Amino acid sequence: MNARKFLQIKFLVGTLCVGTIVTMALAGQFLTPHDPEEQNLIASLQPPFDFAEGYIFGTDQLGRDIFARMVSGARVSLMIAGSVVMISGVAGVLIGTTSGFFGGWRDVALQKVVETFWAFPPILLAIAIVSLFGQNLPNLIIALTIQRWIPYARLTRAQALTLRSRDFVLASMIMGGGTAWILRRHIIPNVVASAVVVATFSMATAIIAEASLSFLGLGVPPGTATWGAMLADGRSYITRAWWLAVFPGLGIFVTVIGLNLLGDWLRDLFDPKADLNLV
Amino acid sequence: MDEPVALRLSGISKTFMTPAGFLKPAYRTPALKDISIDVRASEILAIVGESGSGKTTLGRIAVGLEKPDSGTVHLGERILVDRSRGIHVPASKRGISMIFQDPTSSLNPRMRVRDIVGEGLRLAGVGRREISERAANALALVGLRTEDLERYPHQFSGGQRQRIGIARAIVMEPAVLVADEPVSSLDVSVQMQVLNLILDIRDKLKLTVLFVTHNIAVVEYLCDRMVVLSRGEIVERGSTHAVIQAPQHAYTQRLLQAVPRL
Amino acid sequence: MTGDPDIILEARNLSLFLRQDGAELKVVDDVSFRVARGEFFALIGESGSGKTTIAKAVMRLLPTGKLRIAGSLSVTGIDVARAPEQAMRKLRGQAMSMIFQEPMTSLNPIMTVAAQIDEALQTHQSLSSAARHARIMQLLSDVRFDKPEQVSAQYPHELSGGMRQRVMIAIALANDPLLLIADEPTTALDVTIQQEVLEILVRLQGKYRLSVFFISHDLALVNRYANRIGVLYGGVLMETGSTADVIGRPAHPYTEALLACMPRLREGTARQAGIEGNVPRVDDWFDGCRFAQRCTHVHPECRSTRIDISAAGPTQSVRCLHPLS
Numbered sequence: 001m002n003a004r005k006f007l008q009i010k011f012l013v014g015t016l017c018v019g020t021i022v023t024m025a026l027a028g029q030f031l032t033p034h035d036p037e038e039q040n041l042i043a044s045l046q047p048p049f050d051f052a053e054g055y056i057f058g059t060d061q062l063g064r065d066i067f068a069r070m071v072s073g074a075r076v077s078l079m080i081a082g083s084v085v086m087i088s089g090v091a092g093v094l095i096g097t098t099s100g101f102f103g104g105w106r107d108v109a110l111q112k113v114v115e116t117f118w119a120f121p122p123i124l125l126a127i128a129i130v131s132l133f134g135q136n137l138p139n140l141i142i143a144l145t146i147q148r149w150i151p152y153a154r155l156t157r158a159q160a161l162t163l164r165s166r167d168f169v170l171a172s173m174i175m176g177g178g179t180a181w182i183l184r185r186h187i188i189p190n191v192v193a194s195a196v197v198v199a200t201f202s203m204a205t206a207i208i209a210e211a212s213l214s215f216l217g218l219g220v221p222p223g224t225a226t227w228g229a230m231l232a233d234g235r236s237y238i239t240r241a242w243w244l245a246v247f248p249g250l251g252i253f254v255t256v257i258g259l260n261l262l263g264d265w266l267r268d269l270f271d272p273k274a275d276l277n278l279v
Numbered sequence: 280m281d282e283p284v285a286l287r288l289s290g291i292s293k294t295f296m297t298p299a300g301f302l303k304p305a306y307r308t309p310a311l312k313d314i315s316i317d318v319r320a321s322e323i324l325a326i327v328g329e330s331g332s333g334k335t336t337l338g339r340i341a342v343g344l345e346k347p348d349s350g351t352v353h354l355g356e357r358i359l360v361d362r363s364r365g366i367h368v369p370a371s372k373r374g375i376s377m378i379f380q381d382p383t384s385s386l387n388p389r390m391r392v393r394d395i396v397g398e399g400l401r402l403a404g405v406g407r408r409e410i411s412e413r414a415a416n417a418l419a420l421v422g423l424r425t426e427d428l429e430r431y432p433h434q435f436s437g438g439q440r441q442r443i444g445i446a447r448a449i450v451m452e453p454a455v456l457v458a459d460e461p462v463s464s465l466d467v468s469v470q471m472q473v474l475n476l477i478l479d480i481r482d483k484l485k486l487t488v489l490f491v492t493h494n495i496a497v498v499e500y501l502c503d504r505m506v507v508l509s510r511g512e513i514v515e516r517g518s519t520h521a522v523i524q525a526p527q528h529a530y531t532q533r534l535l536q537a538v539p540r541l
Numbered sequence: 542m543t544g545d546p547d548i549i550l551e552a553r554n555l556s557l558f559l560r561q562d563g564a565e566l567k568v569v570d571d572v573s574f575r576v577a578r579g580e581f582f583a584l585i586g587e588s589g590s591g592k593t594t595i596a597k598a599v600m601r602l603l604p605t606g607k608l609r610i611a612g613s614l615s616v617t618g619i620d621v622a623r624a625p626e627q628a629m630r631k632l633r634g635q636a637m638s639m640i641f642q643e644p645m646t647s648l649n650p651i652m653t654v655a656a657q658i659d660e661a662l663q664t665h666q667s668l669s670s671a672a673r674h675a676r677i678m679q680l681l682s683d684v685r686f687d688k689p690e691q692v693s694a695q696y697p698h699e700l701s702g703g704m705r706q707r708v709m710i711a712i713a714l715a716n717d718p719l720l721l722i723a724d725e726p727t728t729a730l731d732v733t734i735q736q737e738v739l740e741i742l743v744r745l746q747g748k749y750r751l752s753v754f755f756i757s758h759d760l761a762l763v764n765r766y767a768n769r770i771g772v773l774y775g776g777v778l779m780e781t782g783s784t785a786d787v788i789g790r791p792a793h794p795y796t797e798a799l800l801a802c803m804p805r806l807r808e809g810t811a812r813q814a815g816i817e818g819n820v821p822r823v824d825d826w827f828d829g830c831r832f833a834q835r836c837t838h839v840h841p842e843c844r845s846t847r848i849d850i851s852a853a854g855p856t857q858s859v860r861c862l863h864p865l866s
Contacts, residue, residue, distance in 0.1 A: 004562070004563070166384045166385075167379040167380075167381060167384045167385035168384065168385055168386055168387045168395075170344060170377075170379070171377065171379065171385060171398075171444075171447065172398060173344065173370065174342055174343065174344060174370040174371065174376070174377055175370075175371055175398055175399030175402055175403075175451065176369070176370070176371030176372075176399065176402040176403065177398070177402055181402070185387075185390070185398075186387055189387075189389040189390075190387070190388070190389055329731035329732070329733065330702070330731055436819045436820075437588070438819065439819075466587035466588055466758065466820065467587060467758060467759075467760075467799060467802060467803060468587060468798070468799060468802055468815065468816040468820070468835075469815065469816075469819070470802070470804070470815070471802040471804065471813055471814070471815030471816070472815040472816075472817075474804065474815075475812055475813075475815060478812070493731065493732065495732070496761070496803060496804045496805070497804050499804060499805060499806040499807070500804035500805060500806065500807050500813065501804070501807070519806070520806065523806060533733060534732065534733060537732045537733045537735070537736040538732055539736075539759070539761040539762040539764060539765050540761055540764075541760070541761050541764055541788060541800065541803065
């Protein structure tokens with residue numbers, strides 16, 4: 001692993017994008033004197049870049065500072081996407097590795113479960129869950145996680161299938177390693193790398209999914225600032241106050257691009273160096 | 280010649296069953312047919328065969344990775360395997376270790392050498408300090424340094440990784456070592472180093488070695504006696520010198536004349 | 542096309558560089574050898590020697606973006622480094638062809654043996670269907686199949702390793718190549734099958750005046766079958782010569798050491814010496830002789846001087862400051 005890896009464009013631009021968004025989420029409130037919920041009808045629909053009043057991104061139809069709402073929205077979006085990726089990742093890796101490692105009827109049974117869940121179109125399923133069970137944060141997270149664990153499961157299952165017949169696993173069995181030991185010390189550490197790559201891409205799609213649901217009014221409870229909800233609000237004002245929609249849209253764009261670039265970079269990093277086998 | 284028998288395999292048979300698939304009937308592949316072998320203490324015995332001879336299966340049965348369909352395995356006076364009486368001592372309790380063919384896949388790339396070599400001891404409940412000490416000793420015995428404990432497998436060459444595998448096997452203080460083609464994936468210039476290492480540790484630790492291979496030249500150099508397997512049956516056995524110089528069975532003769540020599 | 546028509550493959554001051562992660566790695570340095578018409582030339586090397594890269598360079602199997610060729614490498618007089626892709630496609634499968642170590646991955650699992658040989662025939666020749674069928678049977682019996690009709694209808698997974706390798710040879714020979722490149726074709730096979738395959742190659746060599754460029758790590762194996770041998774170490778060609786000379790009177794200390802560490806029947810407690818140390822890494826190009834660190838005959842100047850090739854006998858040339866006499 002040499003330092004040159006960190007100079008690649010993908011890494012630099014990706015980190016820049018994601019870093020900007022994360023910084024904004026964490027420390028953005030210091031850049032604006034306004035509160036995200038603070039309404040000021042006199043100052044409604046103010047154009048952006050008004051640094052005198054502190055309206056960096058302008059205001060919306062209720063006079064709320066867009067930048068402040070974006071900061072608050074970033075927090076919500078990142079938190080939701082983050083939890084979704086964590087839960088789905090951990091569940092998917094555990095299910096996939098056990099399925100692949102054991103093989104046999106356990107594998108077949110789990111694969112049927114996977115196929116059942118996979119059969120539903122994601123957004124429709126999410127809409128169905130939220131409509132049926134109510135629109136709140138836990139349900140939103142369930143709706144977003146319910147299929148998201150599957151790519152992890154598929155990937156780690158394939159890897160576990162190969163790994164279980166590796167000599168170092170056999171050596172461990174000979175020395176007394178039980179199933180839990182082998183999964184914990186030998187299988188999982190060797191699948192984590194690719195799971196992390198999946199996680200970065202999954203984070204990007206989770207943000208888009210949450211934004212889509214919020215856009216449709218089915219995401220977080222109405223009133224909470226998220227980028228998707230802001231996009232929905234801004235739709236009707238797009239001709240006279242473009243900043244209501246453009247900035248949240250840009251926010252989503254930058255985050256997703258950044259995550260995709262980082263994921264790409266990570267994937268290249270973990271690629272086996274097959275070239276040297278030519279010698 | 281009058282050495283006691285360290286490992287005795289009697290009447291070992293094994294058949295692999297492939298279950299019926301779609302449009303294909305189930306079929307059985309006999310891997311070993313009634314194999315009986317006495318391995319004398321401190322000798323290096325070769326199990327020689329080509330692919331499909333059953334030699335790898337025999338090695339795995341000895342170490343405990345496979346269960347024979349019938350037959351017994353004795354280590355000295357202890358019964359390790361007796362299917363008729365339902366006895367099958369788990370691999371970790373046998374005092375038999377194994378070294379593998381591929382130096383790359385026999386070590387977990389994400390573990391340090393210290394953890395690789397010490398894994399068996401850790402599983403046996405040995406304390407951290409004692410593990411470090413014994414691991415360092417094992418490394419010294421195979422010609423590596425104590426600093427190497429902190430490194431990862433990819434930082435070593437193929438020959439060195441095989442040494443790490445040998446260290447892992449001997450740190451458990453086994454009575455018997457089963458070696459499954461340990462030099463076949465190594466460069467020729469490195470093979471001799473590892474073969475000499477095996478001779479060294481056999482002398483120093485009074486180890487008995489069951490050496491599974493298809494490489495006759497290696498057998499000639501390393502092994503005291505040899506057993507020739509063909510399709511699951513023993514066709515010839517004897518001291519290496521005797522078998523090489525005057526092979527009795529047609530298969531052995533054919534095998535030996537196909538071996539390129541200088 | 543220039544040069545001696547009897548020289549099928551020639552490398553002159555050949556250096557190969559692999560491009561990886563934006564960096565260039567020298568794999569082979571200043572290698573020169575020739576393979577004549579009808580000659581069995583073995584290139585011996587351990588890992589890191591560069592032998593597989595050379596084999597792939599001859600067929601230019603690696604895209605020019607990945608492999609840079611310096612010096613000259615020519616097949617029937619055509620410079621492989623500079624020829625346009627059109628010309629290369631004409632050479633591959635026709636003037637030269639290749640067999641690999643793993644026949645299972647080189648054969649198409651969903652095509653029958655006959656279909657695969659047929660594909661090779663159709664790519665380079667326009668024969669009638671009957672003529673192709675006859676040729677397929679001829680090829681299969683050339684590689685010692687007793688029942689060519691039966692084998693031709695089978696799929697690769699129905700064949701053993703040795704049989705697949707023979708099918709690969711048949712495909713490689715479909716268009717009467719002048720040169721067959723064999724990259725460790727028997728390493729994965731049992732020793733009795735290995736013998737069969739090599740005897741087939743030698744017979745074909747005699748029958749069709751085929752040149753065989755055989756890559757291997759096994760000196761004992763090529764001793765039986767090769768006419769001439771080249772010994773490659775760490776990307777540098779250390780010695781070339783006739784088989785009898787290289788094996789009987791090696792000029793380079795590495796060749797001698799390699800011969801000495803091949804296991805033989807042990808007498809009592811006597812030990813054979815291995816070669817201490819490890820082969821140099823591909824990314825580590827130091828001054829002087831590549832073998833200096835492990836050589837028992839090393840002199841101080843071996844570690845710093847650039848070493849040129851010198852003659853060491855009627856058929857031998859060696860790259861050593863102090864060749865064995």
